Amino acid sequence: MSEFDELQGIIQRHAERRQAEARACETFLHALYHALRSASGPGLPLNNVTLDVVPDPLHRLRPTPTGGFHAAWLRLGLCEVLVRVRRYDGAFQGEYGDGGVFRLDTTGEDDLLALARRILKDVAATYAGEPLDHTLSRLN
Known part of the structure; x- marks a missing residue:
């Protein structure tokens, strides 16, 4: 051979695992999108939020290997x-913007809302020229 x-042969043998991981990460990204839309509170949806799933610009291989990031x-709004996310040790681990990082062991509604609010706060801080607090990488 x-x-x-x-x-x-290796790519074919591991295709099912890679595809399941990709579906889980894309589902997470969609859930984060919905959390961002409702981050302002009940009855106050943010209508200027859209999602565009793309190949991770930092990947050098396609299809994405197991453990790789999905973006x-x-x-x-303006x-x-x-946002890049991957499955790691049973959790969703990711990064966003200019240095924001997160790890979610559970992905309940409250967990996703907390992440969405943190992303909004960190992106606003970036545009305001304020430093990000990188010590809060684990949300739960």
Whole structure:
């Protein structure tokens, strides 16, 4: 068997696991989008939020290997923020904007709302020229 055939076989054997991980990460990104839309509180939806799932611009391989990041641009009114997320040790681990990071062990509505509000706060701080508090990388 050639190295090429071995590579193709490995990619095929792990396709189901990669696809399940990609679906989980994309579902997370969609849930985060909905959390951002409702981050202002009940009855106060943010209508200027859109989601565009994209290939992770930092990936050098396609399809994305297991454990790799999945990405989306979230438009927040006048700006856009890139959010990257992956599954790591059973949690969702990710990064956003200029240095924001997170890890969610659970993805309930309250967890996602807390992350959405933190993203809004950190993006506002970035545009205001304020430093981000990177010590809060774990939300729960």
